[in-house]
Amino acid sequence: MIEAVYSKGNIVAKTGNEVVAEALRQIEPDVMAAYPITPATEIVQIFSQFVADGVVKSEYVTVESEHSAISAAIAASAAGARAVTSTSSQGLCLMWEMLYIASGLRLPVIMAEVNRAVSAPININADHSDTMGARDAGWIQMYSENSQEAYDNIIQLTKIAEKARLPALAAMDGFITSHCMEVVETYPDADVKAFVGEYNPERYLLDVKRPYTLGSIDLQDYYFEHRYQLAQAMIDARSIILDVAKEFKEAFGREYGFYEKYMFDDAEIAMIIIGSSAGDVKVVVKELRKKGIKAGLLKIRVYRPFPTEQIARDLAHVKAIAVMDRSDSCSGAFPPIYSDVVASIYSAGVLSPKVLSYVYGIGGREFCDEQIVKVYETLGKVASGLEKPSNIIEYMNVRIK
Amino acid sequence: MRKDENNMKLTAAELPVGGIVEAGTAVNFHTGSWRSQRPVWNKDKCIGCLICWISCPDGSIKIVSNEKGASVVDGIDYDSCKGCGICAKECPVKVSAIAMEQEKK
Numbered sequence A: 001m002i003e004a005v006y007s008k009g010n011i012v013a014k015t016g017n018e019v020v021a022e023a024l025r026q027i028e029p030d031v032m033a034a035y036p037i038t039p040a041t042e043i044v045q046i047f048s049q050f051v052a053d054g055v056v057k058s059e060y061v062t063v064e065s066e067h068s069a070i071s072a073a074i075a076a077s078a079a080g081a082r083a084v085t086s087t088s089s090q091g092l093c094l095m096w097e098m099l100y101i102a103s104g105l106r107l108p109v110i111m112a113e114v115n116r117a118v119s120a121p122i123n124i125n126a127d128h129s130d131t132m133g134a135r136d137a138g139w140i141q142m143y144s145e146n147s148q149e150a151y152d153n154i155i156q157l158t159k160i161a162e163k164a165r166l167p168a169l170a171a172m173d174g175f176i177t178s179h180c181m182e183v184v185e186t187y188p189d190a191d192v193k194a195f196v197g198e199y200n201p202e203r204y205l206l207d208v209k210r211p212y213t214l215g216s217i218d219l220q221d222y223y224f225e226h227r228y229q230l231a232q233a234m235i236d237a238r239s240i241i242l243d244v245a246k247e248f249k250e251a252f253g254r255e256y257g258f259y260e261k262y263m264f265d266d267a268e269i270a271m272i273i274i275g276s277s278a279g280d281v282k283v284v285v286k287e288l289r290k291k292g293i294k295a296g297l298l299k300i301r302v303y304r305p306f307p308t309e310q311i312a313r314d315l316a317h318v319k320a321i322a323v324m325d326r327s328d329s330c331s332g333a334f335p336p337i338y339s340d341v342v343a344s345i346y347s348a349g350v351l352s353p354k355v356l357s358y359v360y361g362i363g364g365r366e367f368c369d370e371q372i373v374k375v376y377e378t379l380g381k382v383a384s385g386l387e388k389p390s391n392i393i394e395y396m397n398v399r400i401k
Numbered sequence B: 001m002r003k004d005e006n007n008m009k010l011t012a013a014e015l016p017v018g019g020i021v022e023a024g025t026a027v028n029f030h031t032g033s034w035r036s037q038r039p040v041w042n043k044d045k046c047i048g049c050l051i052c053w054i055s056c057p058d059g060s061i062k063i064v065s066n067e068k069g070a071s072v073v074d075g076i077d078y079d080s081c082k083g084c085g086i087c088a089k090e091c092p093v094k095v096s097a098i099a100m101e102q103e104k105k
Helices: A016-027 A041-052 A066-079 A089-094 A096-104 A129-133 A147-164 A189-196 A223-252 A277-290 A308-315 A336-347 A369-383 B003-007 B051-055 B086-090
Strands: A010-014 A031-034 A059-062 A083-088 A110-115 A140-143 A168-173 A182-186 A259-262 A269-274 A295-300 A302-304 A320-325 A354-359 B037-041 B061-065 B071-076 B098-102
Touching (some): A010 A016, A016 A041, A016 A110, A016 A147, A016 A168, A031 A041, A031 A066, A110 A129, A140 A147, A147 A182, A147 A189, A269 A336, A277 A295, A336 A354, B051 B071
Parallel strands (some): A110 A168, A269 A320
Antiparallel strands (some): A010 A182, A140 A302, B037 B098
């Protein structure tokens, strides 16, 4: 249950999509270019109504596809505008090549993303396959457990992207978060506007006094240096994310970091998860704690940049960890979050935790308390040495044979 | 790649972010070396219509002010002219003040 923490806050009942549209109204970008797709449609539908009603001064660019939507947003950003788009699933897939253009040109395009499975077979429900596929595109990625976080994240992300000069997406789970009505605390327009501030890029194409070429060919003699700059920018974004979180807490009272630790500091067994399922896990952890089981949860909020050093430090004391991926890389190896977690702890010399890989909730498959309890039971056995840790992916709640 | 050549190039710390290339760098490149044909301008035939000047994609038609203060053609900048022939093509037929000639080896 969300409680008011800001003296001037306003407690409202809104869906994830509604509250993200509300945040975008308050941010009032110069340009919104988007193409509707389930379950993100409402975000742009509501925003387009704001434009039609003259509530915002934003330019709304209607386009014929998601590829055009992101292209228009990139062009607007290059011209010097604060540009936003919104999409999901196949829409994000269609944006693919342009995602890399946005990051390569270092343009802080903002995307309100709603996580949905990718086709085929066609499926409109939540899993993280869409954004996880884009994990190496040079975009900052932030995930939300609920509508409150979706609202807070998109506000912070606008500031982070512009400071880091990187495109950024804020994601929430399709339908579970995007369409569920929840209690959310929103902040007054003036306070949100003051927080995000004005976008004043150092260089922009419409600056006729200082013209430049953007997007020229860049071969073996310079391309590598530019890609190195991008990789470093992602590393540098870490401190920017924490600085903005600090400012956000000072302004509105809510605390954010790379991840949220729930009953974690003394945990012997823990789950790592992203998105709305964290809420269910918290319920189970609370119950397990009542029984004296030292269970904990680490909910990742910032997935790109991945907080490698911090997570390795924080996981060092945990005996057994279950990394829960709501997407599969279909790589023959391991899914995304597992790979990042294991690489992070191994490279830091943290070798004691046993780390298990679970894939759950694909295409909106139910993920409920009983399954979570079972994972913690397995972790308990692995932690105490009763069971050998599995070195293959455990696919949860799927009929295999 | 030769080592000395490599050392002259900018590092990631020095390069402008986002692949920005400052405007007006064409002056640093002698694109004239690309030519297989060269435009030759005949001052006596030229009527000063400036069609060549406005058509040239590389700004290689040199102009000056005459005694009346009007802009007139003053020749061709062979450092930048790539020999595309647009000026010769666009020069009014009756005038033909620019003709393309084989570039000497």
